[in-house]
Structure formats: C-alpha cells, structure tokens
Amino acid sequence: MRKRLGFVFWLAVVYLVVLALAAVFADVLPIKDPAETFPGTSKQGPSLSHWFGNDGVGRDVFSRVIYGAQVSLVISTVGTVLALIIGGLLGMVSGYYGSRVDRWLTATLNASLVIPPLILFLALVLFLDSEAKRRIFILVFTFVLLSIAPIARVVRAATLSWAGQDFVLAARTLGARDGRVLFREILPNVAPSFVSYSLIIMAGLIVVEGSVAFLGLSVPPPTPTWGDMINKGRTNLDVAAHISLMPAIVMFVTVLALNFVGDKLQQYFEPRESVL
Amino acid sequence: MSETAAQGSPWAGDPPLLEVGDLRTTFHTPVGPLAAVDGVEWSLRPGARLGVVGESGSGKSVMSRSIMRLLPKSRVTSTGTVNFDGVDMMSLGRRELLEMWGPQLSMVFQDPLGSLNPVMKIGKQVGEGLRVHRDLSARAARSAALELLEEVGIPEPHRRIDEYPHQLSGGMRQRIVIAIALACSPRLLIADEPTTALDVTVQAQILDLLEAERAERDMSLVLITHDLGIVAGRTDEIIVMYAGRIVERASTRTLFRDMKMPYTEALFRSIPKVTDDSHARLEIIGGQPPQMTDLPSGCKFAPRCKYAQDLCYAEEPALIEVPTAVPARSSITDSIDDVESDPAAGVHLYRCFYPVGTPEAAEAFERNIASGRVSEAGVVINPT
C-alpha cells in the first residue's frame, strides 16, 4: 500500500523550485534589469514585453518580482534553517533529558515568547542599524530569535512522546550513548514533523517580511522586495492595481505552496499506516 | 454458508433480542476489497450471554462495530440484516441511532483510557448519557452518576466523581467505562476485549462485575475476546470466528466438551494451563492468520490445520449442523434453571470436512504426518 503525494503536491514543488532557481540565477537569466526605468511605460499594464507590467516609475515588475524573491527566499530559508537547527536541538535536549534541563529551557523559551516581535525588531533596527546597511541581518536575526521558541516547543513535544517508547529504552539497554539515541532513534522519528512544520514557518516569514516592508523597514531600496513592491504600489491602486497585485499574487501562491507541501509531507511521513 | 446457519433458532417461544443475518462488512482498500466480516448469522435471546472468540484480525471487532453501526462512512460497506428487537439497525439514520445507543445497545472497548475523555471529569462523563436520554438535570445526573460509580465498585465515589481519568488505575478506568455503558440501562452490552489491557486479578474483578450487572439488569451480553479461558465460565454460547466467518458455534458446554472445528481445538490447546506441569510443551498454531485481502480458496484455516487434506484446499466447507450429544444435565451440579439458560444447547454448527474427534480426522492427521506436512507434535511444518 503505497501512499501517493498527488499531482497538486508536485505542482507546488515544481513552482517552488522554478522560483528558487529563477531567484538564484536572476543575474544570468535573460530578464530585464530591475533598476532600469523604461521611459513612457509608467503604470502600464501587463504586455508581451513586460509580462507583469511596469511600476510607477516605469521599471519592469516581472524582473523586480524575480529579484525580490531573492530577499524573500534568503530571509525565509536562512531564518528557518537556523531556527530549525537551534530550536530543534533545544527541543530535543529538553524533551529527552527532562527534569531540570527541561524546566530551565522551557522557562527560557516561554520567556522569549513574551517579547513583542515588532518592538524587538524596531529596537534592533534603531540601535544596530539606523543607516539600513545591515538590515537583512537584523531581519534574519529577529526572525530566528522569534521562531526558535515555537519550533522548540513542537520538537520537544514530539521528542517527549518518542522518548517514552520502548525502543529508546531498548537502545539504552544495548549500551547506546545519549548522542546515538538522540540522533539515531529519536531524530528520524521527530524530523518529519519539524521539517514540515518548518515549511509552514518559512511561509510565515515571507509574510512577515511583507508586513515589515509596509513600515518601510525591510531591506532598503534599490534592492526590490515583495513587501516593498506591494507597499509602493499602494498609491496607484486605483489606476494600476497590477503593481501591487502581481507581487501579492506571487507571494500568496508561494506561501500557499509552502504550506501545502509542508502538510502533504507530514502526512506522507506518518510511518504507520492505519491498520484495521 | 448462510442457508445452513439460518436454522439456528431452536427456541420457539422466546423471540430473540438481536438477530444478525448474513452480515457482510467490506473495506475498500487500495489493494482491493477486504471482507472483514463475511456472511455471519446468529441471534441472541434476551438475557443471554454470547462469547465471540478469535485471533486479532478475525473480524470479531468489526462485526460488533457493524452491529452497532459504528463504522466509518467512507470506504466501508456493510450489508445484511441486524434486527434489534424488531428494529432494523441497518436502516436507521444518525438521529435514530443516537437514541439506540445507550438505552438499547451499549459497548465497552478494550482500551479504557482511549474511550474516556481525558479533560472531562468522571462524574460528568458518566452522567452525560443520562442527561441526553433521560433529560435529567445536572444535579440529578450527578447523583445518578454517583450511584452508578458505587454500583460498579469504585471506592470513595464522592471523591472520584470529580477526578479525571488519568488519576485512576487501569482497572478503575474500565469500571468507569462500564458505568458509562450501563448508565442508561441498555438491553444489550457488547464488551470488546474488555480485559485484554488488564492484569489477571483485575480481569477477574471486571468479568465478575459484568456478570453481576448483567444478571441484575437482565441484560444480554456479547463478550468478545481472543482467550477461550475468559469465555469458558461466563457465557451460554460461543461463536468462534476465523477470517471473517463463523467457523464453529455451540453452547459453551458443548463446545468445550466436544469441539468439532480444528481451529477451536488449536486455540484451546495453545492456552497455558495452571494444571499442566511447568515447562509443558504448548501446542501451537503454526503460521499467521491469513492475509484478508488475499484469502486462500478452500477452507481459510487449511494452511495452518493439522488435519487439512486436498479437499480442504479445493473447496470451502459449509457451516453444517451436528446433532450434538444431549447436554449431560446430570454431570453438572446445576438446577433446571441453569439448563434452561442454555438455549442453544441443541445447536452445534461447524465448518469442517474432518471434524475433530472423528475417525476421518484421525486418519487425515496420520496421513499428514506420513507425508511430512505436519510434525509429530501436530504443528504444520511449512504453513503458507
């Protein structure tokens, strides 16, 4: 009885892969320069030469969306991967060792949940990066800091339930060290749940970048970001909705695809099929 | 198979409480249809005790859920008739079923923790059914729940009523589950492996409790288990199931005295008995229960059967009736009542060409040993 991932899943994966490849190779792809202004094309709708139309100053929206994906993808992947490594480790250690280690870690993580994300971000921007030179570090740093606790909690819960299973005890009676038990026995069981969860976090980070851009605090121009593009297009919403709409659609589809892939993977990795 | 089983209504005067006719439940799996229950027929008199015995996967739990109409809606079809005191269960809608569950039929499951709501106080869970079916006020339901807890032997019910399931031991939890099932005084209680998760001592207590409650309420009881030892002293009639079919059905005494089906015999012999010496070799049933999606063509038990001959592989035996030896009333120290509560004493159905205890079976066994199919100890050497 083989489980199937389904057509939509592969569609989502292909979309994400194409988007990522386009972003990585944007420099060498035959697309327009995102900074170039094409005279007389301001606020023009989609056309054959400019697929997604042009923005308020006549730049090509399509190429800006592709370049904008660089920032979105880097922020979300780097943020998620780091949060995953740190949060996952903390969660596993906390769930496996229990007792005092668990109490301290849980308390610390819960405390970190109390910090209002926006205020933390603003404070970091103000103190470390008032000239917007390292904005992307600050963004990633904040995102990582904020995603650690939720990831750690999910992983801790999963670890707790797996660590109680007899096969963990069995490994210990065989003389296995804690490291081996954690990485060989528990991690393969916990990993699917947090890998799929991380895709959902990733989607969340893309959206957060969008909201931060709305405050004008994302990566500064001339680097295009999706959030920034949506924000800038706001003023022309009545005459040229596509300026905001196109990046918004791409962002929406990306977030949807990530969520969908995450969900499907989680179902797929469920090791035991329901038996009658 | 069904045409013969239909004769199994030897008592004329007393109409049966539950009649199951040609019940078939099929799961539609990706690898094809899986007939978990395949043409089962039986009936139960009010106040009678029926034991259903079989290994895991024999379809006994699916059968009970089909009768209760507790199966999921998608990818399962269930056909046949289930007649509960004149009500056709199979035709009932969701609402009508809700009215049946509780006051008419009720069920106790194997895992007491899984069948209790972990975040609801015990008192509330016990009183819930009463509030729904009897329109009791919260206060009245609580006092009724208290009585029930006391009845099922929960010590300090006043304290326990406000506790949560995880605060109780396994045996106590099963008592709570029984209290919930009994709350609306059902006329039929189906207990699906009620003691499998429990210690031997607690098992005895729970079985005693079920029996006491049954006798007091004149309720019918269906006791589903994999252990012949459990049903031996506590049922009037036993159905043995294998691969979704009834393979033997007889009154409890007849069954144990004169089992005809080789599968029943094998199940019986594999039980370790206190009366045996220590290190006594247990007789085992070789091999595994059959793959339900890929059943052998003839007798489903043939590959594991020590008597099986070519005929058994070629053709599936029908469920046939033997006129049993008259129940030896004298040998038991019981009263007339006791015999009367043994309604199916005259019926003994089995599904085998070489029934245990006949010369044909002995001969078949000899042949199998000679051909090397079966070891001297009676175990099939290479069950496929």
Added chain:
Amino acid sequence: MAGSGNAHLRPEALLSARDLVVEFPAAGGRTVHAVSGVSLDLEEGETLGLVGESGCGKSTTGRAILQLPRPTSGTVQLDGQELTELDEDAIRDVRPRLQMIYQDPISSLNPRRRVRDIIAEPLFIALENVSRRTAMAVWQDRIGELLQNMLRRASGVMRIVGLLASVAFVLWILSETVEERAAEPWLGWTQVPAAVIGFPSLALLLLAAAIALLLGLTWVLLAVMLPFSLMSRQFGEVSSAVGLAGVVVTTGASAFLLWRTWSSFGGWAQWLNSGGLSLLTAVLAVWLVLSMVKPERAGASGVATTLSAMVVLQVFYVAGLDGGIKLAVLVASAVIDTLLFRWVLRCYRANRDAERERAEPRVREVLEYVGINPDDALDRRPWEFSGGQAQRLSIARALVSVPQVIICDEPVSSLDVSVQAQILNLLEDLKNLMGLTLVFIAHDLAVVKNVSDRVAVMYLGKLCEVSEPDAMFAQPAHPYTELLLAAIPQPDPEAELGTERIGGELPSPMDPPSGCRFRTRCPLAAERCAAEEPEMREIAPGRFVACHTPLIGEPAPARVDLATNAEGAS
C-alpha cells in the same frame, strides 16, 4: 507476607540482586517506594518467574537490575561483577550481556529503521563504544582510513581531477589578497546573501576551527610526551606516522586560519569584504576534510550540509565576478561540486555498506533462530509485521549480542493466546539451545508456571513467596499467591469459578502500609501483621515465604508476643 530477608538466596548464582531499593521523587516532596528491599538470584540456565499485579514493582525491579535507572540502594552482581559501582562507560560495556524484551513489541522497535539495522544495532553500538574508549587510536585510524578510502575509491580519473580542481579552487580563493578586495565597496546587494550566510556560520566555523586547533595541539603534545615507539607498537608504524602528520597539518592549518581571521578582523563589513569570504571557504574546506575522515560518523547529512554551505559561498563569489567570466565559473564549480558530493556520498555508503555487510551473517543467523525468514524480513520495517513476529524481532535483537541474562518484561501480555504459545515455546527452545538465563516478568500465573524453574511473587515492592512452580501452584503458601491463582481464567466451563477475589485497590506506593504490605487486603491479616514485617524464611525444602501465618508450614516464631491468627493457616 510481603516482606524482606535473604533466606532464599543461593551462594552460586550467576546474577544476584540484594536488597534492591528503588524510589522516585513524586510531586509535593513525597517519595514513591517502587521497590523496597527485593533480593533475587538466578543460577546459570535458570528461568526466574516474577509475578505480581501492575504497580507491584516487578518491571522496576527488572530495570533496576539493568541499572536503568540505577537502584536507590542495594547491590546487583553479574558473574561476580558488581554493577551498581560501575561508572557509565563500564556499564555500557556490561549491557550487551544483560538484555531485555518488552511488552509492546511494536513500540520497542524503531518504526523508521529497517530490520537489518535494528537487529545489527547492538553490534554497531558495541563497535562504537569500543572505538570511543580508544579515541586517540580512532583519530589516527580515521585519517588512515580516509587515505585508504581515497585510494580505493578514487578509481576514476574524474574523481581525482575533481578533487584537484576543488583544491585549486580553494587555493585560488585564498590567493586573493586583502588589498585587492578592500578597494571595492562592500556589500553590493548581490553579496547580501553571502553576508547572511556568513554572519551566523562564521561564529560556528571559528568555533570548529578553534576546537580542531585545541584537539590537534593536545594530540601533538601527547605524541611528544609518549614515546613514538610505544604508539607505533600499538597502531603500526605507518599509520602512526601518517596520523601524526595529518594532525600536525590540520593543526597548523587551523592555527593559520584563526590567525588570518584575527589579523584581518576590523568590523564585519571590512572583514567579509577583505578576504573573509575566502577564509570562510577555506575553513569550510578544512571542516569538510575533517568530516570526511569518518563520514559515517559525521553522517551523510553532516557532510552534505558542509558541502552545501561551500557551494553557497561559491555562488556568492561567482555573483561578485564580472559578467563575462561569471557563467563559466558557475558551471565549472557546479561540476566540481557535483563530483565532490558524489564522491563523499560514495565513501559514506561504502563505509555503511561495509559495516552492514560485516554484520549481516550474524543478523541472518539470529533471525533464523527466532523463526523469521531473513530474506523476507531484512529490508522491511517493524510495523509491517504482526505483533507476534515483531516480538520475535525483539528477541532476535536481544540475542545478537550473546547475552548471559535476558529480562523478559511481560513479553506475551499483549499478544493473542495463540501467538503467546508460539513465543513461549520459542523462548523455551532458545533457552535450551543457548543456555540462556531468563527473568520472566508477567502477571499471568499460568504463563509464568509454564516457563519458570523458580517463581517469585511480588506485592507492592516486596517479595511474598519464592518457590518451585509445581509446588507453589499445587499448594500456595502465601495468601496473596492463593488469591492470584484464583483469578486465573480456566478454559473449562465446568471448573468452579474462583470466587475469592482480592478486594480493593493496591495501596499507594507513596504511603505503603506498615508491617506486612499485603495486610490491608489479606483475608488472614492479624494485629501482628501491622506491627511487624515478616521475614523471608524456608517453610519447606525449596519453599520460601514472607508471611507470619503462611497457608502451609508453621507460623513464624513470634518476636513480639501477639496473638497469631493461626486458624487461618490450613
């Protein structure tokens, strides 16, 4: 009744546990007295049945013998070796001799691993633990093994070319001087991702380099202090020399890199721009080599992560280049990386397969012992098996390390009766075949009687009765044993249903009754039972009981002058 004492212990025992006490802290500063002074012993080839209700501490006793967790007090001797005094490392070496089989066969097998790995795991663990203990030797072996592997594996010219090319690539990057790059403005937006990766990974990498440096220095110091001849006698001259050389080189490289990093440090921006990326790549390369030294230890994922990080850095380099050459370098480095990836993966797989191959004959042998066809089973996962088969796998795993004692913790309680018989027969066969010594924990007396040579009945953390099974079952001496016997379901409708039942609940182990622990539920309890704890004593040859008024034999001689309830004895 449930009491203490060691009268039943024998001098010549393979495993002997004395006065085991296990206590757990509970909420509110209370203590759970799970096991309170239990003494057991097993002679070689004997099966000891341990019976009692759930919550009586029988499983805890089994685990305390395994030192998981360690008992609060008491001693456990296996073959004359005292286990409670061993440190964690020594205990790990003993554990393969003391194995365990669990109640739930499915949950005792990791659902994500294949049968071949599950059964071979004890062998792998033993290997790892042995090699850990001689960590120095391993360091050396790793480097030697890497070189050997490289030579053996690098059969194609392509692979050598690939390796040389990547080395050249790293050198090329290193050759970019600080001045050259310092002239450019920092962080064009194409370099932003580089910085993002670099910022956090830099800290990690520097840490790794520092650790490598420290380890290397220690090793060099040790090598200087120990005579070289001593090492070479142990590890062979060539591998010692190669190992030493490798470590010296690695140490030197890490020292150099740290120094470069430090000296060019001047704010993140300047650092990253002025060759910091070059350094990062170089450190990654070192890290990569280190993890390749024993890829199966680092794990495929570890190596792959390192490589990926390197690839990402390469991409950023490429991004910083001028348009024309960009595409060419990109393609070239992609090819090189692919080759590297494949090579590392092959090394990893080769190592893993070699390990598996070495283990396979043993795994097959053991699977056949337990009646499972290895050809069918090796590549399947545990949940594809039925409960009975999974329990056979669990037994196979316990057997693979050739244990002296196996503790079976309710191994048949969750199985169907028919399967239960198969497992019981199998255990009996294996015991005869391999001379195993078993502790068989169960709540079902009929099962225990079938397998045991000696039966111990436990109640609430204490022993009640220890005896031969046949004698015990014919005539139980302890009132608790009698009640347990009455509860067994008889597969005979004409047998009397035992009507005597143990009333009430097991008392809380947080607050056990005084004197005899069973007195609160005992039909024969008298005043003496509350005041005085019964001692284990011999009431008939080979029969020991802890009860003031046993059902057979004489009542215990009174220590305190109290009325004994003698009429209860029969």
